[in-house]
Amino acid sequence: MGNEATKNTVLTAGFAQIPKGTPLHEISSMVGCVLIIDVDKDEICDASFTFVMDKTSEFLVQLLVGKTVVDGLKEITEVIQERFLAPGQGAVLQAIRAAVERYVEKKS
Structure with a gap:
């Protein structure tokens, strides 16, 4: 991660409940996602997730960095569905x- 705070960036976060009955739910009932977005390009510069295992977060970050968030949710959804084959997808x-919705609402 570079120094995103010096760029024209914002930090946005979203949370969702992990389904009961999955092993992941035994560790945490929620997953959080923090995105740092370049406002000029509407592009994800960096991300973070609230997973116990760092590799999970690192992998997801690699999938997201460089993706456009405005009109880009379809691409993000497809790549997550194709490459993140884990409970809690x-x-x-x-x-x-x-x-992303929080970002788009604020930008409008």
Whole structure:
């Protein structure tokens, strides 16, 4: 991560409940997603997730960095569905959507 605070960026966050009955729910009932978005490009510069295992967050960040958030949710959804094959996939997508929606609402 570079120094995103010096760029024209915002930080937005979204959260979603992890489905009961999944192993992930035993550790945490919620997943959080923080996105740092370049306002000039509407592009994700960096991200973070509230997972216990760092590799999970690192992998998701690699999938998201460089993606456009305005009109780009379809691409983000597709890449997560194709490459993140883990319990809680739906919750991750919902947390990302919530963060993006918060950004889009504020920008409008």
